[in-house]
Amino acid sequence: MNVGFIGIGSMGSLLIESFIASGALSPSDISISNRTFAKAQALADRYPGIRAQYTNAEVAINSDIVFLCVKPHEFVHVVNDIKPIIDRNQIIVSITSPVLISHLEGELNCKIAKIIPSITNQVWSGASLCIYGDSIDEPGKKQLEALFAHISEPLIIEESYTRIVSDLSSCGPAFIAFFLQQFVDAAVQETGIPHAIALQVASNMLLGTGLLVTEGHMTPVEIQERVAVPGGITAQALKLLIRETDGVFNQLIRTTHAKYNEDLIKVNTAFCGEEVNGQ
Structure with missing residues (x-):
């Protein structure tokens, strides 16, 4: 071949x-x-x-x-x-x-x-x-x-889902890596833990979490429920995350879709000489 x-x-x-x-x-x-x-x-x-x-x-x-x-x-x-x-x-x-x-x-x-x-x-x-x-x-x-x-x-x-599945699969690693970076940097700033150690721990955590979802057949909600004991440390932190990130992922998806539609119009104009609505 x-x-x-x-x-x-x-x-x-x-x-x-x-x-x-x-x-x-x-x-x-x-x-x-x-x-x-x-x-x-x-x-x-x-x-x-x-x-x-x-x-x-x-x-x-x-x-x-x-x-x-x-x-x-x-x-x-x-x-x-x-x-x-x-x-x-x-x-x-x-x-x-x-x-x-x-x-x-x-x-x-x-x-x-x-x-x-x-x-x-x-x-x-x-x-x-x-x-x-x-x-x-x-x-x-x-x-x-x-x-x-x-x-x-x-x-x-289906082609109509191209943009959103690309967000999850292709752009997703960059988005998740961004949050991992923020998590590690904050750990270093707040506690003085060496960056290499914080990154090693957090990276293995990310790998393990992915395996829980894929190999362990746990949903993201089930993982949160298992880790966050009512009234405990994780539950308190999750409340903060829910409050501070409310709507941010909707904005993220709207942003990627807007750029996609902008590019789609340019491509269609180049091929066909006219504009179309995005898929």
């Missing part, structure tokens, strides 16, 4: 490295292109066998699956680059949430999917969010899910 990656920024390079480390792909299976060729060549030098190409078309023409790992405003240019040489048997995968399946199906005569990865895939964990167009058949879906199963749990979702 030949797999191409157009764009090797943060998420493109993460996917390549994760697929190689997990054994899902070997370097010789992969060809890459990037706006800056030197960056593509540097990655190829790190993983002998990867083919760094000068053009997007060179990547696409010999690939069974092509991942488009570029920013929303770059999609039209990339699609125009590969459109003349793509055939109906190839699979094109966008990892960019504001680019709709319909945008790509309207331009490319091939199998189309959108898969939203997460930084957690770097440690072969978390979900990969799979969104399929009408153009892709069952064997194509199974091929993609088998590939991503090496580094994640593939979850099939």
